[in-house]
Amino acid sequence: MSAEIRRFVADDGVELLAEMVGRPEMGSVILAHGGGQTRHSWRATARSLAQTGWRAVAVDLRGHGDSGWSADGDYRIERFARDLIDVAHELGDRPSLIGASLGGLAGLCAEAVIAPGTFNSLTLVDIIPKMDPAGVSKIMGFMGANLEHGFASLDEASECIASYLPHRPKRQDLSGLAKNLRLGADGRYRWHWDPRFVTGGRAPSQLMSDFDARCESIAIPVHLVRGRISELVAEDEARAFVARMRYGRFSDLAGAGHMVAGDNNDAFLAAVTGFLANLAQEAGHD
Numbered sequence: 001m002s003a004e005i006r007r008f009v010a011d012d013g014v015e016l017l018a019e020m021v022g023r024p025e026m027g028s029v030i031l032a033h034g035g036g037q038t039r040h041s042w043r044a045t046a047r048s049l050a051q052t053g054w055r056a057v058a059v060d061l062r063g064h065g066d067s068g069w070s071a072d073g074d075y076r077i078e079r080f081a082r083d084l085i086d087v088a089h090e091l092g093d094r095p096s097l098i099g100a101s102l103g104g105l106a107g108l109c110a111e112a113v114i115a116p117g118t119f120n121s122l123t124l125v126d127i128i129p130k131m132d133p134a135g136v137s138k139i140m141g142f143m144g145a146n147l148e149h150g151f152a153s154l155d156e157a158s159e160c161i162a163s164y165l166p167h168r169p170k171r172q173d174l175s176g177l178a179k180n181l182r183l184g185a186d187g188r189y190r191w192h193w194d195p196r197f198v199t200g201g202r203a204p205s206q207l208m209s210d211f212d213a214r215c216e217s218i219a220i221p222v223h224l225v226r227g228r229i230s231e232l233v234a235e236d237e238a239r240a241f242v243a244r245m246r247y248g249r250f251s252d253l254a255g256a257g258h259m260v261a262g263d264n265n266d267a268f269l270a271a272v273t274g275f276l277a278n279l280a281q282e283a284g285h286d
Helices: 039-051 077-091 102-114 133-145 154-164 211-217 235-244 265-282
Strands: 004-009 015-021 027-032 054-059 096-100 122-125 181-183 189-191 222-227 248-253
Touching (some): 027 039, 027 102, 039 096, 054 077, 096 265, 102 122, 122 265, 211 235, 235 248, 248 265
Parallel strands (some): 027 054, 027 096, 096 122, 222 248
Antiparallel strands (some): 015 054
16 A cells, blocks of 8 residues: 655644555544654554555654754644644544654644644543653653764664663564664764754743643543553553543553553554544444
């Protein structure tokens, strides 16, 4: 199944690159990756959605992959939220959103704070507003550890990831990893995102005050998919968050940490596609 590259332009002029696959028989689904990742992390998910009648739109968030970087280094959650709102409006069919970590927070911000009703549903992949501070520190520490000097080879980058994710089998094929790195003029590999995403600092704005409480106003279906060994989202906090939603669903996947899709992709695909299929059935799609 061939993919189409499409470019969207955010309201501040930053170009956002997306990879689209499938026809919108059931509707469109925007796939928004986590911080430090790219659209390529959704390849299996996009293909599965396309095979079941959805148009999957995997976006490189600003500052990541092949999308443009913020000229002023603005990488606050609300900036990413506005980008997703722009993409949704240009698609024109009120898409659903699947957002991992950063992408999920941006979707929550869009629905709870900036533009309620932008999406048909939200699937949040191991993310809620109340995150474990130790887990956040661990993730940011990993992202910043090789920020300046990068890696001498793909093998060195793979070893770094293996140390960070000891529960996951070490990857043997490094072709996928290469898509998340860029080769510099000095011959070293660095992550395929703007370093200011980590170093710039993102103090919450007034717009984001009381963000967690405002999530209760979300009127669309919300599906939280948690990795059972998540270092970021505690089970009790996850269940409490879902219970506050008007229409909430919770999937807790065994054998998965914060990188849910990469840790247990089969279970992740079953949970995500099942949720969307149920919504489509309720809406009258066969």
